[in-house]
Each structure stands twice: as structure tokens, then as C-alpha cells.
Amino acid sequence: MDKLIQFGRSLLQPLLAVIVALAAGAIAIAIVGGSVTETYAEMWKGAFGSFYFFTNTLSRATPIILIGLGVALAFRAGFFNMGSEGQMVLGALSAAVTAIYLPGSGMVKLIAAIIAGVIAGGIWSAFAGWLDARFRMNLLITTLLLNYIATLFAGYMVSYPLKDRTGSAAMAQTVMLDPSVWLPKLFKGMSLHAGFILAAAGAILLFLFMRYTVKGYEIRMLGGNPLFASYGGVQRGKMMLISMFVSGGFAGLAGSVEVLGTQYRYLDGALTTPGYAWSGIMATLLAGSHPLGTAVAAILIAALQTGGMGMERNTDVPLEVSSIIQAVLILFVSAKFTYSFIKRRKARS
Template sequence: MNASLRVLLVPLALVAAGLLALLAFDATRAAVAAFLDGAFGGRNNFNLYSTLGRFSILLGLAMSVLVSFRAGLLNIGAEGQLVLGGLTAALVGVYLPAPPLVVALAALLAAMAVGAGWAVLAGLIERGANVPLLIGSLLLNYPASYIASYAVSHPFRDVNSGATQSFRIMGEASLPRFTGTILDYGILLIGGTALLVILLERTSVFGYRVRMQGYSYPFARASGYPTHKLYYRTLMISGAIAGMTGFVAVFGMNQRYIDGMLTAPLYAWTGIAAVLMAAIIPWATPLTAFFFAALATGAIGMERSVGIPREVGQIIQAVIVLYLSGVAGKMLSNLGGKGR
């Protein structure tokens, strides 16, 4: 556990030290101030809420990735599962003629089902035809994005607007916001899910088996776990959480599905980065997800105030992942045992 903690602390310390060092210079002090303001400040803490909003999406994806990685399954298709979940939620939200609560619930369940289905599809392709999950799940991201993009640019496009986006979902069905903020209740849904994942991983027989199978697949087989069932169940849970996150993004922040809204910010890849930085430890994952959320909104603040392109956030994130590739790789290669 100590080694894992170190994994977590080193990049945090580096970023903190970097910010402090930058504070020493007048020229960069403004940038740091803009970064911190962008992440946590703003009028009425507007930026803090927007960080929290981004955090809820990242946390959802990180948890989705975590469930797969813990089980030793290299499912990197969270993006596709997220996109299709979001699209499904939007379609239900726009077209289902039902009371608001029913619409919201139906949208949530449909989004989860579609996300789970897309993940299981990658699993079927691996189990049925030996195509590695890593490759299959990744390739499935592209058709998913194209399907969603097609849906909101042709059959389900909001013809009154110039943008490629769906119609607004039923207003009363959208997720309520905390009073006086732009933050919606989606963070509770995802936070609760994260808590459930963290607790069950530790205390349940299912969580134990998933963890052990992630450490070593041959061990799981020799111990007589239902490996087949575990494999598909884990993928389903992973995909369902990604789908749920898509629902939150659509029923919360945007109230509609906008083409590229879930892919352009690299949510899925950031979720993977958060899980790797947390060394695949469940309780540490929310912390790293929050870190990356703050990094992104802080970078947007910097762009606004001092004109440094916001992609700086992505670059820092990438460099962290590169530096962690050794340590996090050891955690990952324990999973499933390196078969290559």
C-alpha cells in the first residue's frame, strides 16, 4: 500500500512544486493565479462548480475503467460506451412521452443497458474470436462516435439550431441543480456509484474474486472461480457505469446531445489516466479524478486570462501518464499475467 501511495503522491507533489516555483516569477504568477482561479474560483465559485461538474463525469469514467482494470480486463472502450449511453439518454429524453420521472429513469436505465451492451460486445469479440479486448474495445469507439454523430446530424437533429445536436430533452426530466449553482445532482448519482464500487470491491465475495482474477487469471481458473461469468459481469458493470455517465452528461450539464461533447474533452482517456495514477486502487481513484478535473478547468482559466492554450492540461496529464508507465505498468502487468 505504501508503494501505491507513493505513486499517487509523486505527481501531486511535482505539480504543487511546479506551481510554487512558478509563483516566484512575476510573469508566471499571473498564470498560476489564473490556473487556481480557473479551477476553484470565479464569481460565486462558479469555476469550482464547473470543476465539480467535470469531476463527476471523470469520476464516472474512472470508475468504469477501474472495474475493468481491477478484473485484469483492458477495456479501453469507455469512450464508445459513454457516447452511446449519452445518445440513448438524449433520445429517450427527447422522444419518450411519459411523466418526467419515468423519462429520467427510463433514460438512465437505457443508457446503462446500451453502455453495458457495447462493452459486452467487445467481450464477445474477444471470447468468440480471440480478438484482444484492448483492440476490440478500442476499435468499437469509432463506430460508436460515428453512429452518435450521424444520429444528431441527420434523423434526430435539432433542425431549428445551426449546430449538430439533438433537441432539448424534456425540461422537467433533467437532473435538478443545487440551488444557486450550476452543479447538478448527477454528482450524487456518480459519487454514490463510486462509493458502492469501492465498498463492494473490499467486502463482497464478488469483489474479492474480481480482484484475484485481475491479479492472475490462471490463479482464478485453478481456484475454480466462475471466470466466464466474472468476465462478462465485470464488463457489463464497467460499460453500465460509462453509460450512466453519458446519461448524467446529457441530463445534467447540456440538456441535449451535442456532437463531440463527450469525445473532444478526452474524458475517457483522462479516466484511464486517473485510474493509472491511482495505481488501480479504488479509494484513490476519486482523488486522482478530481485532480485531473481541476487540471482541465484550471487550464481553461489560464487560457481565458493569460492566453496560454488550454491543451497545457492535456500535456501535463500525458506526461504524468508517461512517467507512471513503469510503476502503473507493474500494477497492470500483475493483472492477468503478461501473456505477451
């Protein structure tokens, strides 16, 4: 019974946040003069209205889930990894380069490209971890700054040395990947690709890893109280490198599957403009770094975004309403709003 109440309480908070966020969205809709119910109906349709829209939402959720998982792992270990964007971009670029230039059959190239993406993202992330472990440089700030460096670097690469000069369009992008290395689509004519399977499997594996393995336990304790962990024999520096590598590896994987499954090339800005990395971080915050929760939250956020697009197509309400709903959602979850509220009520009685 106690467990049930506890479970209920843990649900209450996100639920309340969703209600408040939708209310904030309603105000925004009202301000621009839209009908609240109609707009939300359009939004729902845009996200889940048909099988096509639903798979579209899942395909948008794919990189968000993967990034969210990586961030969740880092957060659990107590590291504020804000560098997913850079890690994703470098992962994507490496995957693209590998898929283009590596000789071999399509399958070999595909696997090699994914691995290259994971490693590139992981190393970029572990670099920030190393800076913290070795020089005590604030990880939150370095990861943020490294984002700019990574995206600018990738932008340079596709603007000059790797630029696609075959087409007439002067876009900063690599050449198109050979169809043999494309990740297969899950349903014919839909955008959903095999990357989603990877993301779903990743969520489950990370959940099991955190919960049932020795290393997962050590990571959780490190996040809970680093002194306690080091007292018990957990080596923080080593753990930091490993967990940052894996964290960045997830982001790199996100970039890779996006390139191999959706874009089929590295196009400058194609990953940063939709804000996948930040959506992933949001998903993690929403779920309190729980792996399965992060996956669910990622789908929710993706739904808000695809729903927002549907809404924009069919009403006069701008897409940006979604970003308001997302932001308010985060704000309220992060503030442990209900938690404090309950506490204060108890104190008074």
C-alpha cells in the same frame, strides 16, 4: 508502524509524480514566456478560487469519475477496456432518445433514460468482452476500434434521423429535452447537478463492493492471476461479460448524466471533444484502479482542466499546458518510478 510506512510509501509515488508533472508544466509555461507562479496561481483560482469555480470543477469531474470507476473495475479484473468513449456516447444517445420519445411523467422518463444509458453502454462494452471470450480477439484493440464506430454511428443518428430541425442552426444534435426530465441542479445558478451525487455514491459503492463482497474478491483474483481464479472456480468468460457490462454501464451512466444534467440534448462532439473518456482512463491509471482514489484523481484532472481554462482567460499561457501536466503525471505514475528507484537503491546497499 509498518502499515504507516507502507501507507506513506504508497503516497510518495503519486506525490512525486505530481511534483514532476508540475515541474514539466512550469517548463512549458516558461517556454511560452509566462510567469510560472502567476500562471499556477491563476490555474488554482480557475479550479478552486471561488465556490462557483469549485462546483464547476466538480461538475466537470462528474463524467470523469463515472468513467474512471468503470475502467477501474475492468482493469481490476484484468481487462484493458479502452472503449469508454464509445460506451459513453451510446449511453448518452440512448438516454437522450429515451428522454425525448418515451411517454410518461418527467420522473419516469428521467429514470428510464438513465437506465437506458447504462444498458446501452453496458451492452456495447460487453460486446467487446464477448468477442474476446468467444473469439479471443484482443480486447484492448477491439474496444479502441469500437469507439470510432460508436461515435460515427451516433454522429450519423443526430445528423439524419434524429436531427433537430426546429432551430435555424444546422447543428448535428437532437431536439432539446423537456425541462421535466432534467437532472436537478444542486445549487441555484451553479452547473453542478445531481449526477455528481450518483458519481460519489458510485465510487463509495464500488469501493465497498470490491473490498467486501465475494464477487469483488473474485474479480480481484481474476485480475491478479486468471489461472488461479479459474482453478478456484471463478468462470472467466461469465465474469468478463459481467464486469465489462458494468464497466461500460458506468461509461453509459456518465454519458447519460452529462446529457440529462448539462447538455439537455445529444450534441455531436459535445462529449468527445472535452475528452471525458480519456480523462477517466487517466484518473484510473493515476489511482492504480482504486475506486476512491480514482474519484479523487478525477477531481484533480478536472481541476487541471478547469484551472487551465481559467489560466487561459487571464494569462497568455495556452490551455494546453494542462494536457502536458496530465500526460507527464500519467507517465510517471505508470512507470512506478519511485518504486524501481527504491528497489535499486536497496540492491546497491
